Amino acid sequence: IGFDFKNQAAFGASAGGSDGPGAVTGTERESTTEEWDPVWGAYESVSAEYNALSVGLADAAESGSGGSGADSADGSRSATLQLRVFDDGIGFRTVLGEGFASNSERAVVASENTGVDFADDYDAWWIRNAVTNPRFEQE
Numbered sequence: 029i030g031f032d033f034k035n036q037a038a039f040g041a042s043a044g045g046s047d048g049p050g051a052v053t054g055t056e057r058e059s060t061t062e063e064w065d066p067v068w069g070a071y072e073s074v075s076a077e078y079n080a081l082s083v084g085l086a087d088a089a090e091s092g093s094g095g096s097g098a099d100s101a102d103g104s105r106s107a108t109l110q111l112r113v114f115d116d117g118i119g120f121r122t123v124l125g126e127g128f129a130s131n132s133e134r135a136v137v138a139s140e141n142t143g144v145d146f147a148d149d150y151d152a153w154w155i156r157n158a159v160t161n162p163r164f165e166q167e
Contacts, residue, residue: 029085029109029122030141035134039087039105039124041141053084053106076114083109 029050030041040050061077086106105127111120122142128135 031137032139034136034138039107051086053086056082078112078114081111085109
């Protein structure tokens with residue numbers, strides 16, 4: 029996980045290949061079932077059941093505050109990595125804390141440097157999309 033910014037120091041791994049200082053500040057787990065209504069598509073409502081893990085991250089020099097990723101009043105930078113495991117897939121996102129905006133007028137991300145390393149050389153299967161019909165609602 030890492031971000032390079034145009035107007036502030038990198039957070040986590042940088043595009044140049046160096047791993048920046050970072051620390052885990054806490055974790056939270058939950059199991060959730062949500063129901064939501066899509067604006068368009070084949071279904072009137074969608075049920076999403078998943079297990080989630082939130083991992084608090086901070087610059088290593090600022091990681092003594094604890095917690096699960098909340099920024100402190102002094103403008104220190106933290107982020108939360110949110111992971112979700114569904115029956116049919118996984119998802120993740122990084123939520124940058126308020127400290128990124130308070131360190132400059134705007135946090136401008138120049139490069140997002142997240143990578144995924146697997147323990148082995150696994151096989152993967154997918155359905156080839158010939159892009160003959162890229163419109164979901166006609167599927």
